[in-house]
Amino acid sequence: MARVCQITGKRPQVGNKVSHANNRSKRRFYPNLQTKRFFIPEENKWITLKLSTKALKTINLKGITAVLKEARANGFAV
Numbered sequence: 001m002a003r004v005c006q007i008t009g010k011r012p013q014v015g016n017k018v019s020h021a022n023n024r025s026k027r028r029f030y031p032n033l034q035t036k037r038f039f040i041p042e043e044n045k046w047i048t049l050k051l052s053t054k055a056l057k058t059i060n061l062k063g064i065t066a067v068l069k070e071a072r073a074n075g076f077a078v
Helices: 053-062 064-074
Strands: 013-018 024-029 033-040 045-052
Touching (some): 033 053, 033 064
Antiparallel strands (some): 013 024, 033 045
């Protein structure tokens, strides 16, 4: 699976690695992704998501059901 958050859609970004001598070469900045299992009581099943840590904080704040509903409306979630 690609390095993409299934809730927020965060992807790797491209930038430059800059040395002390100010030489620049391309590099990638990867999102901090974690694999996490959640129980969905409405569907009575477990789901596994690959999430950014920002998405985990959002789930802790709003709850998994509200976040999944919002993500499905935006076309991101499973």
